[in-house]
Amino acid sequence: MTNFDTLITKIIKPLVEYPEDIVIEHNESDRFYEYHLFTNKHDIGRIIGKKGHVAQTIRTIVYSARVHNKKRVRLIIEDGKNKNS
Numbered sequence: 001m002t003n004f005d006t007l008i009t010k011i012i013k014p015l016v017e018y019p020e021d022i023v024i025e026h027n028e029s030d031r032f033y034e035y036h037l038f039t040n041k042h043d044i045g046r047i048i049g050k051k052g053h054v055a056q057t058i059r060t061i062v063y064s065a066r067v068h069n070k071k072r073v074r075l076i077i078e079d080g081k082n083k084n085s
Contacts, residue, residue: 024038036076
């Protein structure tokens with residue numbers, strides 16, 4: 001299975017001003033592997049982009065990675081208020 005932490009980090013790191021503040025947490029449900037992305041609150045706009053285009057592109061790349069079962073991957077970009085604020 002793809003290492004999604006590494007994949008997400010490699011995509012996000014060049015976009016942000018504070019790469020040391022990137023935190024990825026995991027949750028697993030019956031249907032999804034959820035990855036919660038936390039960054040510095042000053043970087044959230046860089047990750048979301050205008051009209052959410054950057055965030056959508058990041059999700060498209062992450063969702064296209066191969067998973068070896070029927071669960072799907074979900075990337076949740078947190079607003080930066082909960083971690084590393």
